[in-house]
Amino acid sequence: MRRTSARRIVIIGGGFAGLHLIRRLEGRLRPGEAEITLVDRQNFHLFTPLLYQVATGELPEHAVAYPLRRATVPARVRFVQTEVRSVDLSGRSIGTADGLLPYDHLVLAPGAVTNDFGIPGVRERALPMKTLADAKAVRSRILSCFEKAAATDDAAVRKRLLTFVLIGAGPVGVELAASLRDLIDHTLAPMYPGLDPRRGVEIVLIDGSDRVIPAMHPRLSAIAQRRLDVLRVRTVLKTFVSEVADGVVLTKDGARFHADTVVWAGGVKTHPLVASLEGVPHAKDGRLIVDEMFRVGGRDDLFCIGDAAAYEHRGKLLAQLAQVAVLQAPHLADDLARLVRDRPLVPYVHHPKGDLIALGRTSAGAHMRRLGPLPTGDLVFGGLPAWTVWRVNYLMQLLGVRNRASLFTEWTLSLFFSRMVANTP
Numbered sequence: 001m002r003r004t005s006a007r008r009i010v011i012i013g014g015g016f017a018g019l020h021l022i023r024r025l026e027g028r029l030r031p032g033e034a035e036i037t038l039v040d041r042q043n044f045h046l047f048t049p050l051l052y053q054v055a056t057g058e059l060p061e062h063a064v065a066y067p068l069r070r071a072t073v074p075a076r077v078r079f080v081q082t083e084v085r086s087v088d089l090s091g092r093s094i095g096t097a098d099g100l101l102p103y104d105h106l107v108l109a110p111g112a113v114t115n116d117f118g119i120p121g122v123r124e125r126a127l128p129m130k131t132l133a134d135a136k137a138v139r140s141r142i143l144s145c146f147e148k149a150a151a152t153d154d155a156a157v158r159k160r161l162l163t164f165v166l167i168g169a170g171p172v173g174v175e176l177a178a179s180l181r182d183l184i185d186h187t188l189a190p191m192y193p194g195l196d197p198r199r200g201v202e203i204v205l206i207d208g209s210d211r212v213i214p215a216m217h218p219r220l221s222a223i224a225q226r227r228l229d230v231l232r233v234r235t236v237l238k239t240f241v242s243e244v245a246d247g248v249v250l251t252k253d254g255a256r257f258h259a260d261t262v263v264w265a266g267g268v269k270t271h272p273l274v275a276s277l278e279g280v281p282h283a284k285d286g287r288l289i290v291d292e293m294f295r296v297g298g299r300d301d302l303f304c305i306g307d308a309a310a311y312e313h314r315g316k317l318l319a320q321l322a323q324v325a326v327l328q329a330p331h332l333a334d335d336l337a338r339l340v341r342d343r344p345l346v347p348y349v350h351h352p353k354g355d356l357i358a359l360g361r362t363s364a365g366a367h368m369r370r371l372g373p374l375p376t377g378d379l380v381f382g383g384l385p386a387w388t389v390w391r392v393n394y395l396m397q398l399l400g401v402r403n404r405a406s407l408f409t410e411w412t413l414s415l416f417f418s419r420m421v422a423n424t425p
Contacts (some may be wrong), residue, residue, distance in 0.1 A: 007034045007340050010103035012084055014040035014068045017109035017306030017325035026075035026331030033340050037078045043068055052176040055138040056183045057421035058414050063407050066399045108364055112320050113306035114267035121244035126264035129172050141261050143423045150192055160258050162201045165249050167241055169207030169266035177205050178360035181231040187418040203233045208240045216355045218366045223382035227359040268320055274308040283310035292347035294332050305332050313350045356390045364390040368385050
């Protein structure tokens with residue numbers, strides 16, 4: 001395919017990887033060096049780490065949705081809202097719902113999708129927590145259950161309505177459980193005095209691992225577990241779900257958890273677009289194997305970062321987390337600038353920053369890593385200091401002064417007033 005004077009760089013995905021990539025490219029490429037196109041099926045960037053706060057009414061929807069055009073226009077990036085259906089690696093073009101889009105260099109950053117592991121009933125009866133629509137559906141279900149419980153005199157029906165089963169004790173499940181308890185104790189309890197929500201509501205967190213947030217530091221898991229105990233969240237560990245039936249969750253060891261609300265936070269899997277690519281190396285989980293410059297198969301026309309990339313670090317593949325994507329994107333932007341100028345690429349060196357986990361009102365857990373070859377000397381702490389670090393970190397990560405101001409205001413109000421929650425369309 002004939003190349004234009006300016007290199008055509010197409011980026012698929014406006015998540016953390018894609019958005020941080022174009023923001024860094026803005027300062028690295030001179031006008032006329034490249035024609036950059038960002039493609040996404042949505043016209044907004046979703047700040048997924050705070051999605052659970054939308055589900056529990058702590059934040060409004062607009063606080064976690066940032067218009068992609070606000071980022072692309074200043075960066076001189078063309079934005080195309082469409083669905084990508086195929087990638088033609090030999091012809092260097094992508095097939096979209098609106099036609100073909102040619103490229104010289106393609107960056108795959110479509111994120112990941114919900115993984116139900118083929119468990120019967122999960123897709124049909126459990127509520128996922130991946131999109132903005134998912135968070136709104138969870139919030140609607142919670143409020144509907146309270147309304148129905150207030151209208152019935154049947155104790156068994158009320159108990160089932162006021163039992164909330166969360167499957168998956170990773171960051172999403174743990175943070176959702178803590179925030180849900182805050183919603184119940186500080187907002188819904190005064191609104192439904194006849195239900196006695198502080199005693200009559202049960203939150204169950206189920207996971208197959210032997211500790212909550214198993215991918216994080218063991219001491220951070222211990223801090224989270226202690227906080228969940230204080231919040232009266234029942235954690236059921238080393239337990240695998242076998243089926244989500246109508247009104248009941250079944251486990252492989254024979255246990256049954258009756259609940260009208262089941263939220264699936266059991267993990268993610270590789271995006272189908274990435275998993276279906278042929279002629280390129282894949283990891284066992286379907287992600288694309290990349291080298292130290294994020295090239296796929298050593299090709300200078302195909303790169304992959306974020307959840308779709310299988311990047312090995314210290315013998316293990318990096319986790320599919322927003323933090324990983326944010327760290328990878330600036331380096332790839334620098335390498336793309338080098339590539340456009342026909343300069344050699346520089347290998348990426350991963351330096352993890354640590355982990356943060358929100359644990360309800362004025363409480364969190366923090367793991368601050370010490371840079372170096374060994375993890376010794378890492379700082380792990382909880383409580384109010386960790387909560388302060390957590391909030392400052394997310395305020396700084398959020399895009400736009402208005403979004404930061406809105407987030408800060410909503411968080412401040414939630415400390416002193418009950419949450420404004422209602423079942424609106």
